[in-house]
Amino acid sequence: MAVAAPIIRLCGVAFGYGERTVFSDIDLDVFPGEVLSILGCNGCGKTTLLRCISGALALDRGSVRLGETDIARMSARERARKIGFLFQQHTPSFPFPVLDVVSMGRAPHLGMFASPSAKDMVLAEQALERVGMHHLRDRPYTEVSGGERQLVLLARTLVQEPDVILLDEPTSHLDFRNQALSLRTIGALAAQGMTMIMTTHDPNHAFLFPGRVVLMKQGRFIGAGPASEVITDASLTATYGIDIAVVTVPRASGPGEYRLCSPWLPS
Amino acid sequence: MKRSPAVLVALPLGLLFASLFVGRFQVAPVDVIHILLAQLFPGAHDWPAPVETIVLQIRLPRALMAMCIGAGLSISGAAYQGVFRNPLVSTDILGVTAASGFGAALAILLSRSAFELQLIAFAFGLAGVALTYLLARVYQTTPVLMLVLSGVVVAAFFSALLSGAKYVADPESKLPAITYWLLGSLNGASLRGLATIVPPIVAGSVGLLLVRWRLNLLAMGDEEARSLGVRTEWLKGIVIVCTTLITAAAVSVCGIVGWVGLVIPHVGRMLVGPDHRLLLPATLSIGASYLLFIDDIARSATAGEIPLGILTALVGAPFFGYLLRKTHGTWQ
Numbered sequence: 001m002a003v004a005a006p007i008i009r010l011c012g013v014a015f016g017y018g019e020r021t022v023f024s025d026i027d028l029d030v031f032p033g034e035v036l037s038i039l040g041c042n043g044c045g046k047t048t049l050l051r052c053i054s055g056a057l058a059l060d061r062g063s064v065r066l067g068e069t070d071i072a073r074m075s076a077r078e079r080a081r082k083i084g085f086l087f088q089q090h091t092p093s094f095p096f097p098v099l100d101v102v103s104m105g106r107a108p109h110l111g112m113f114a115s116p117s118a119k120d121m122v123l124a125e126q127a128l129e130r131v132g133m134h135h136l137r138d139r140p141y142t143e144v145s146g147g148e149r150q151l152v153l154l155a156r157t158l159v160q161e162p163d164v165i166l167l168d169e170p171t172s173h174l175d176f177r178n179q180a181l182s183l184r185t186i187g188a189l190a191a192q193g194m195t196m197i198m199t200t201h202d203p204n205h206a207f208l209f210p211g212r213v214v215l216m217k218q219g220r221f222i223g224a225g226p227a228s229e230v231i232t233d234a235s236l237t238a239t240y241g242i243d244i245a246v247v248t249v250p251r252a253s254g255p256g257e258y259r260l261c262s263p264w265l266p267s
Numbered sequence: 268m269k270r271s272p273a274v275l276v277a278l279p280l281g282l283l284f285a286s287l288f289v290g291r292f293q294v295a296p297v298d299v300i301h302i303l304l305a306q307l308f309p310g311a312h313d314w315p316a317p318v319e320t321i322v323l324q325i326r327l328p329r330a331l332m333a334m335c336i337g338a339g340l341s342i343s344g345a346a347y348q349g350v351f352r353n354p355l356v357s358t359d360i361l362g363v364t365a366a367s368g369f370g371a372a373l374a375i376l377l378s379r380s381a382f383e384l385q386l387i388a389f390a391f392g393l394a395g396v397a398l399t400y401l402l403a404r405v406y407q408t409t410p411v412l413m414l415v416l417s418g419v420v421v422a423a424f425f426s427a428l429l430s431g432a433k434y435v436a437d438p439e440s441k442l443p444a445i446t447y448w449l450l451g452s453l454n455g456a457s458l459r460g461l462a463t464i465v466p467p468i469v470a471g472s473v474g475l476l477l478v479r480w481r482l483n484l485l486a487m488g489d490e491e492a493r494s495l496g497v498r499t500e501w502l503k504g505i506v507i508v509c510t511t512l513i514t515a516a517a518v519s520v521c522g523i524v525g526w527v528g529l530v531i532p533h534v535g536r537m538l539v540g541p542d543h544r545l546l547l548p549a550t551l552s553i554g555a556s557y558l559l560f561i562d563d564i565a566r567s568a569t570a571g572e573i574p575l576g577i578l579t580a581l582v583g584a585p586f587f588g589y590l591l592r593k594t595h596g597t598w599q
Binding site for chain 2: 156
C-alpha cells in the first residue's frame with residue numbers, strides 16, 4: 001500500500017454549516033483498489049465528509065485531491081466522470097424503466113443537449129448485469145424493492161465509469177437478506193479493483209472487506225487501520241459510547257472465522 | 268402505443284383543418300381546401316370573398332394561436348412537473364400568470380392598445396418570475412421548495428395589486444374589460460398577434476426540447492443530478508426562462524387559460540410514459556389539439572363567445588379529478 005500513490009488525498013480538510021463546525025484538520029489517504037469504511041454515530045460527520053470528498057460541498061479549509069488534481073478546480077462534469085456517489089436515500093421520482101435510470105449515469109460523458117446512444121444503453125445493460133439486476137431492465141424502477149433499487153442505482157454509478165465510488169450507508173433501509181446482497185455486490189466490485197469509500201452504521205460490515213476502517217467521533221478520527229486491528233471492544237465502546245463486545249466465531253460450514261460485534265444491553 | 272407518433276402528428280393537423288370550416292358561419296370543407304390550394308396555386312375564384320376572409324384572416328390565425336398556446340402551456344407544464352417533481356405543479360407556479368394579469372389590468376386602466384397590452388402583460392410576467400427567482404435564491408442555489416414558496420408570495424402580491432386595479436377601475440367600462448380579459452379568450456386573435464407570440468413560444472419550446480433528456484436527470488432530485496455532473500442551477504435556469512417566455516407570451520395574448528399546463532402533461536404520461544424525451548414532443552401535440560378543440564367549442568357552441576378559461580377549467584377540473592381517483596395521487 002505504501003508504494004502506490006493515493007488516489008484520494010485529504011489535507012487539513014475543515015467544513016462547517018455556518019457557525020457550526022462539523023470537522024476540521026482531517027487528513028486521509030485512500031489508495032487505489034481499497035475499500036475504506038467510515039464508522040461512527042449518527043451526526044458524527046460521516047456523510048458530510050463523504051459529500052466533501054465528492055465535491056458537493058465547498059471546504060472551509062484544506063483540500064481534497066483526486067490523483068494530482070484539487071477537486072475544487074474540477075467542473076461538476078469532470079468530477080462525475082471520476083467519482084460516483086450512491087446516496088443513502090432516494091426519493092422515487094417518475095416510474096422510469098430501470099434501464100433508463102441506469103443510463104442516466106452516462107450524463108457526464110454526454111453533451112448538454114445529447115441523450116444516451118445505443119452504445120450507452122449497452123453499457124447500461126452491462127452495468128445491470130454486473131450488479132445482477134438485468135432481469136429488471138424494463139420494470140419501472142419505482143416498483144422494484146428497496147434492495148433492488150439500491151443495486152440499480154449502484155449500476156447507474158458504475159455506468160459513470162468512475163475511479164472511485166462513494167457509498168453513503170448503502171445498506172440502510174434494507175432487510176437482512178438485501179443487506180447481504182448489497183454487501184456481496186460491493187465485495188465483488190472490490191475484488192475487481194474498484195476503489196470505494198463507504199460509510200456504515202454497522203461495524204460488522206467493515207469486517208467483510210479487506211480495506212481499512214476509520215472510526216469517527218464528533219468530527220475527529222479516533223482510529224484508522226485494518227479492521228482486525230482497529231475494531232476492538234475498547235475502540236468501538238469509545239466510538240459509540242456504549243459497551244460493545246467483539247467476538248471471533250469459527251465458521252461452522254468450512255474454514256475461516258467470523259468476527260462479530262454486538263452491543264451489551266444490561267438487563 | 269406504436270402508432271402514437273403518426274397519431275400525434277395527424278391529430279393536430281386534422282383538427283386544424285376542421286377548425287377552418289367549423290363555426291357559426293358555415294363554410295363547406297371543399298371550399299376550405301380550394302381556398303388553401305388557391306394560396307399555393309393562384310387561379311379562378313368561385314367562392315365569395317367573405318368566405319376567404321373568414322377562413323384565412325379570422326379562423327386560421329385564431330386556430331394557429333390556439334395551437335401555439337396549447338402546445339406551449341402543455342410543454343411548459345410537463346417541464347415544470349419534472350423540475351418540481353410534483354404532479355400538481357402548473358405553469359403559473361412561479362407567479363407568471365398573476366404578474367401578467369396585473370400587467371394587463373394596468374394596461375386596460377391606462378387605456379393602452381391591444382398590442383401594448385400584450386407587451387405590458389408579457390413584460391410583467393417575466394418580471395414576476397424574475398422576482399420569484401431572486402427571492403428563492405439562497406447560497407447561490409434555488410431549492411425547489413424555496414422556488415415554490417417564493418412563487419406563492421409573488422403571486423399573492425400581484426393578485427393583491429390586481430384586486431387594487433379592479434377596485435379603482437371604472438365599473439362601467441374598464442372593470443368589465445379587465446374581468447373579461449382575465450377569463451381568457453382568443454377572440455382578438457390576429458396575424459399580428461400571432462407573429463408576436465410565435466417567436467417566444469417557439470424559442471421556449473425548442474429550448475425545452477433540447478434539454479429534455481436532462482429533465483429526466485433533474486427529476487431524480489437536485490443532489491443526485493449534481494452527482495451525475497448536471498449543472499442543476501443552469502438547467503433549472505434554462506427551464507424557467509423557457510417556460511416563462513412561453514407562458515408570458517400565452518397569457519399576454521389570450522388571458523388566463525388555466526388547467527391546460529396541469530392536465531395535458533398527465534394525459535401525455537398516460538400515452539407515452541414519463542420519459543421527457545417522448546413526453547415533451549407528445550405534450551406539444553396533445554396540448555395543441557386540446558386547446559384548438561376547446562376553442563372551437565368556445566366560438567361555435569353558442570351564439571355568443573364562451574370565455575376560454577371557463578371551458579378549460581370545466582373540462583380540465585373534472586378530468587383531473589378522474590385522474591386523481593384513478594391513480595390515487597401517484598405518477599402512474
